[in-house]
Amino acid sequence: MNNQLSAQATETSEAKAHHTPTFAIVVGEHSGDTLGAGLMVELSRHYPDAKFIGIGGPKMLALGFxxxxxxxxxxxxGLVEVLGRIKRLLHIRKSLTQYFIKHKPSVFIGIDAPxxxxxxxxxxxxxGVKTVHYVSPSVWAWREKRVFKIExxxxMVLSLLPFEKQFYDKHQVPCTFVGHPLADDIPLLSNKAEARSxxxxPQQNKIVALMPGSRGGELERLVPPFLASAQLLLASDPDVVFVVPMISEKRTAQFNKxxxxxxxxxxxxxITNQTQDVMAASDCLLMASGTVTLEAALIKRPMVICYKFNLLTYWLAMWLVKLKWFSLPNLLANRTLVPELLQNEVEPAHIVPLIKERLYQDQETLTQAFTDIHKQLKQNASEKAAKAVIELL
Incomplete structure (x- = not known):
């Protein structure tokens, strides 16, 4: 009798664990926070009482993370920048490892931050914890042998981009192409007049968005050449309006300083915390490289993309990375859709002519190319990602 009761209790416990899973998630930046929030919403549709724990950003916290x-x-x-924080990062990772080994989650989902x-x-x-990596590292760009570490x-790897799935299939590593949540969230047509309102x-002026990034180091390196470029543009056309979207009050204060x-x-x-609206309202974007360049492509706005590193990080990257382009719009199109400026090229003499070209010339061909990318990535990504995670449970 006691054995029967024990077995029933175990079955009840297992059933409860199955219906109320714990999802451990770790994200490292704002783009990951967006992905994590979308995934939480979809997982919660299947498991309303699920617990979400780990490291999350403001969007995830607002959902109860x-x-x-x-x-x-x-x-x-950056490679060099990490070294200055390595002791703290190792402490955090060790603490999380110990916590999740003691309190085993139903599945662990690492979002980016490879x-x-x-x-x-x-x-x-x-x-014995099932693990998912959401957003493929750029193994197709550098350190290809990392694919074996990923395996x-x-x-399961959840990839946002179609060419990543092809890479993993070649190496026989489980991968699901889910598309990109940004392509689901951003409408195929972004109304400029509505965004400005x-x-x-102003509705009639040319508007240039200055977008030096979301990290403190990016602002330190990119704000000076961006401001100098804006001064030159204003001298040639006094009616140009400059708008600066910042991701947080902290970055707003840093920019203003x-x-x-x-x-x-x-x-x-x-303007703080309304980046997509600012992009939709603009005629051209001067921006740091990163996921935000994909947002810009989906919003269908011309852009000039800049990448500037700590000098040692730059030389290491040049040695390790073998890519024709570094921006997502160009990588997805497999051709040069938008101009890229790297390191010493990030200066007004290069920036200003490129901005003028995009402000005062027709961009219809570029808009069509961005639309093709949008349709390719519009896959109900959060729903597909949640489905792949659930299949592991």
């Missing part, structure tokens, strides 16, 4: 550390602690860009997440995933997988660390921006030091007389409109 329990974050064990602040997401900003993982927001470090240098941090893959090692964590590998340790957890060895302990050891994960039960929403932000109280730099502007006050370098170009206090330059008229700019700083």
């Amino acid at each position: 329990e974050s064990l550390f602040a997401m900003d602690e993982l927001s470090v860009m 240098d941090f997440n893959l090692s964590l995933e590998e340790k957890l997988k060895k302990e 050891k660390a994960t039960n 929403k932000l109280s921006l 730099i502007r006050q030091e370098l170009a206090p007389e330059l008229p700019v409109i700083v």
Whole structure:
């Protein structure tokens, strides 16, 4: 009788665990926070009482996510820059490893941040935790042999881009192409007039968005050449309006401090936490490289993309990375759709002519190319990602 009761209790416990799973998620930056929030919404449709815990950003926290550390602690860009934070990063990863081995989640989902997440995933997988890596590392661009580490660390890779799926299939590593949530969220047609009205921006002026990035180091490197370029553009056309979207109040304060030091007389409109609206309202974008360039392509706005590293990081990247392009729009199109400026090229002499060309010339061909990319990536990504995770449970 006691054995029967014990067996029933075990079955009840297992059934409850199945219906109320715990999803461990770790994200390292704002783009990952967006992916994590979309995934949480879809998983919650299947498991309304599910628990979500790990490291998340503001969008995930608003959905009830329990974050064990602040997401900003993982927001470090560049090989050299990581070295200055390595002790803290190792402490966080060790703490998470110990926590999730003790409190085993139903599945662990590392969203991007591969240098941090893959090692964590590998340790957890060895302990019997099912692991998913959401957003493929750029193994097709550099350090291709990382694909074998990914295979050891994960039960499934969820890729946002179609050519990534082809790469994993070649190496026989489980991968599901889910498309990109941004392509689902952003309409095929972005109304410029509506966006300007929403932000109280002038309807008739040419508007240039200055977008130096979401990380502190990016702002330090890119705000000075962006401001200098804006000054030259304004001198040639006094009616140009400059808008600066910032991801947070912290970055807004950092930008305003730099502007006050370098170009206090330059008229700019700083708008916090409405980046997509600013892009939709603009005629051209001067921006840092990153996921935001894909947002810009989906919103169908011309852009000039800049990449500037710490000098040592730059030389290491040049040695390790073998790519014809570094921006997502060009990689997806497999041709040069948008201009890219790298390191020493990021200066007004190069930037200003490219901005003028895009401000005052027809961009219909570019818009059509962006539309083709949009349709390719519009796959109900969060729903497909959630389905792939559920199939592992």
